[in-house]
Amino acid sequence: MSRTNSTYQASPQNFFPFSYEETIGESAPDDFLYVKDNHLGSVLATVSDRKLPVESTSTPGTVAYYLADVTSATDMYSGGMQMPGRSFNSNSYRYGHNTQEKDDEIFNGAYTAEFWEYDSRSLRRWNRDPIVKAWESPYAAFSNNPVRNNDVKGNTDDPANTKNVVVDPGHGGKDPGTEKRTGKKDEADIVLEIANAINDRLKVLNTEYIDAKTNVTNTRTEDVFPSLKERADISKAAQADLFVSVHVNSAPDPEADYVSVITQPGANDVSKTLQTNIANAFNGVVQTKQGIYSNADNAEQNLSVLRNQNASTGAVLVEVGFITNPKQEDLLNNPNYLKNIGNSIAEAIFKTAYPNAVKKLDIPPLPAPSVRSYIWQD
Ligand SMILES: [Zn+2]
Numbered sequence: 001m002s003r004t005n006s007t008y009q010a011s012p013q014n015f016f017p018f019s020y021e022e023t024i025g026e027s028a029p030d031d032f033l034y035v036k037d038n039h040l041g042s043v044l045a046t047v048s049d050r051k052l053p054v055e056s057t058s059t060p061g062t063v064a065y066y067l068a069d070v071t072s073a074t075d076m077y078s079g080g081m082q083m084p085g086r087s088f089n090s091n092s093y094r095y096g097h098n099t100q101e102k103d104d105e106i107f108n109g110a111y112t113a114e115f116w117e118y119d120s121r122s123l124r125r126w127n128r129d130p131i132v133k134a135w136e137s138p139y140a141a142f143s144n145n146p147v148r149n150n151d152v153k154g155n156t157d158d159p160a161n162t163k164n165v166v167v168d169p170g171h172g173g174k175d176p177g178t179e180k181r182t183g184k185k186d187e188a189d190i191v192l193e194i195a196n197a198i199n200d201r202l203k204v205l206n207t208e209y210i211d212a213k214t215n216v217t218n219t220r221t222e223d224v225f226p227s228l229k230e231r232a233d234i235s236k237a238a239q240a241d242l243f244v245s246v247h248v249n250s251a252p253d254p255e256a257d258y259v260s261v262i263t264q265p266g267a268n269d270v271s272k273t274l275q276t277n278i279a280n281a282f283n284g285v286v287q288t289k290q291g292i293y294s295n296a297d298n299a300e301q302n303l304s305v306l307r308n309q310n311a312s313t314g315a316v317l318v319e320v321g322f323i324t325n326p327k328q329e330d331l332l333n334n335p336n337y338l339k340n341i342g343n344s345i346a347e348a349i350f351k352t353a354y355p356n357a358v359k360k361l362d363i364p365p366l367p368a369p370s371v372r373s374y375i376w377q378d
Contacts, residue, residue, distance in 0.1 A: 054067060
């Protein structure tokens with residue numbers, strides 16, 4: 001195949017500001033395609049692994065240099081429409097905006113995905129979304145933000161800004177945690193209940209706000225014991241934006257009666273924001289005589305699960321009260337008290353992840369489409 005009939009010369013100055021590239025297709029050695037796409041996942045260019053030799057004019061019969069074998073190239077507006085006259089395709093490469101399949105039989109700039117037909121001129125779908133959402137038009141695509149959001153299949157408004165949260169209920173399995181009175185709950189069981197409440201509340205918050213979604217990983221969901229290193233490794237693997245370890249405290253003095261929100265010495269700003277937000281959310285929720293400890297003097301500790309996180313992770317450890325204080329222990333055996341603590345930690349996590357999140361309007365869904373709504377009326 002020849003490049004000479006194309007509007008694109010395969011030279012670097014005709015390339016675009018690609019943010020990353022990936023390799024697709026390895027069916028045959030000659031068949032490598034290198035995809036150049038931008039931050040929207042729009043395919044801007046594909047390059048095969050062939051080198052096109054150019055004969056030297058001064059020394060005929062020798063190769064002066066090689067050109068890249070560009071198989072397709074497209075410049076796009078941000079909604080994914082091809083810029084007129086600025087696309088080239090040598091072998092019918094089928095994908096474009098958001099890695100969706102082009103639908104050029106319809107018009108230049110139409111895309112089709114499993115669940116929609118997308119019109120990149122108006123930045124809307126032109127079929128009606130069968131999933132009824134109370135807060136937006138059935139013709140909305142990409143949650144009305146095709147620059148920010150990815151939705152390759154057309155079935156979900158998956159915000160590109162999902163935040164990874166790791167919840168770490170301490171102890172478990174062979175390690176029940178700090179000592180309890182007979183007939184009372186273990187620390188390991190108390191913190192698991194709180195972790196479950198955090199999970200439940202975050203799920204609800206995900207549905208209540210626009211363009212905000214936490215993705216939660218738990219270091220344990222039952223009575224088992226991951227080591228401290230394993231807990232930190234789980235968090236690293238999940239690429240946690242935020243990490244919260246939940247514990248119950250103990251002290252020789254049965255009068256000890258405070259709640260701590262602890263960060264690592266030298267903690268990053270996200271950790272400190274999370275610390276402050278949790279302490280604020282605890283206000284009026286936790287019952288403690290000596291207050292909520294959440295500053296450098298009283299709530300900074302060098303702890304393995306906090307120390308061994310990725311550098312960008314906001315990480316805190318909460319001690320939600322003293323099991324060695326009989327009054328506190330009674331509170332920590334009250335399921336409602338634990339639920340409220342879990343809820344407030346979840347709200348603080350969400351607030352830290354999305355300080356400017358906007359609530360969806362509480363309006364009833366549009367009526368289901370009827371046959372009449374498809375008929376033009378005069
Ligand atoms: Zn503990």
